[in-house]
Amino acid sequence: xxxxxxxxxxxxxxxxxxxxxxxxxxxxxxxxxxxxxxxxxxxxxxxxxxxxxxxxxxxxxxxxxxxxxxxxxxxxxxxxxxxxxxxxxxxxxxxxxxxxxxxxxxxxxxxxxxxxxxxxxxxxxxxxxxxxxxxxxxxxxxxxxxxxxxxxxxxxxxxxxxxxxxxxxxxxxxxxxxxxxxxxxxxxxxxxx
Numbered sequence: 114x115x116x117x118x119x120x121x122x123x124x125x126x127x128x129x130x131x132x133x134x135x136x137x138x139x140x141x142x143x144x145x146x147x148x149x150x151x152x153x154x155x156x157x158x159x160x161x162x163x164x165x166x167x168x169x170x171x172x173x174x175x176x177x178x179x180x181x182x183x184x185x186x187x188x189x190x191x192x193x194x195x196x197x198x199x200x201x202x203x204x205x206x207x208x209x210x211x212x213x214x215x216x217x218x219x220x221x222x223x224x225x226x227x228x229x230x231x232x233x234x235x236x237x238x239x240x241x242x243x244x245x246x247x248x249x250x251x252x253x254x255x256x257x258x259x260x261x262x263x264x265x266x267x268x269x270x271x272x273x274x275x276x277x278x279x280x281x282x283x284x285x286x287x288x289x290x291x292x293x294x295x296x297x298x299x300x301x302x303x304x305x306x
Contacts, residue, residue: 122195123193123194123195124193124194124195124197124200125190125191125192125193126156126185126191126192126193126194126197127156127191128156128157128158129155129156129158129219130155130156130200130201131153131154131155131156131166131201131202131203132153132154132156132194132197132198132199132200132202133151133152133153133154133197133198133199133202133256133258133259133263134151134152134154134183134184134185134194134196134197134198135149135150135151135184135196135198136148136149136150136151136152136183136184136196137182137183137184137196139181139182139183140182141178141182142182142183145175147165151198151258151259152165152166152168152174153165153166153168153171153202153204153259153263154166154183156180156192157177159177161179161180161181161187161192162177162178162179162180163177163178163179163180163183163185164177164178165178165183166204168259168260168263169260169262170204171204171262171263180192184196198257198258199256199257199258199259199265200265201265201266201267202256202259202263202264202265203221203263203264203265203266204262204263204264205221205262205264206262207221207223208221208226208253208264209226209253210253210254210255210264211228211253211254212226212227212228212252212253213226213227213228213229213230213232213233213250213251213252213253213269213298214226214233214250214251214253214266215233215236215237215240215248215249215250215251216248216249216250216251216266217240217245217247217248217249218247219247221253222236222240226253227299228299228300229286229298229299229300229301230250230252230269230273230275230286230288230298230299231275231286231298231299232299233250234250234271237249237250237271238271249268249271250268250269250270250271251266251267251268251269252266252267252269252290252293252296253265253266254266267290267292267293269288269290273288273289273290274288274289275287275288275298276288276289279303281303282302282303283300283301283302283303284300284301284303285297285299285300286298286299286300286301
């Protein structure tokens with residue numbers, strides 16, 4: 114088994130977050146044979162508890178467990194772990210890795226996706242015009258630590274500056290985010306005049 118070192122450092126979590134975490138050697142994790150494995154954990158509203166999620170089905174795995182049993186600790190700012198490998202995870206069979214999607218209320222809008230960031234910004238603004246202020250654009254890619262049905266998404270603010278390079282036949286665009294420098298944001302083929 115290849116161990117991948119955590120590049121994220123100390124990460125705080127809040128209820129509703131779903132993270133991939135390398136589980137510690139608590140008695141509970143040892144009895145389930147999960148010590149040292151990377152699993153998805155949903156942080157619950159009940160303070161100090163999390164729900165393990167099955168790597169293959171995305172369903173709840175076992176019963177909710179105290180976060181302290183799953184490589185989490187508490188400080189003045191709340192619960193955290195330095196064993197988190199990825200944040201912003203979701204389980205979906207309807208995503209395509211490497212695309213932009215519109216999410217409303219934290220849920221992916223079915224069928225609204227594109228390789229072009231600007232198209233999804235327009236779609237999110239249209240949802241805003243209908244009085245739904247929770248619409249946002251996210252970049253979605255497959256998880257590097259869980260099975261292919263798990264993905265991680267990163268919110269891309271609608272006012273993100275788009276850089277472009279135009280040649281005679283195409284217009285390529287990029288955006289910069291804290292997690293992604295030079296994130297390809299779409300290609301548009303220009304028509305000959």
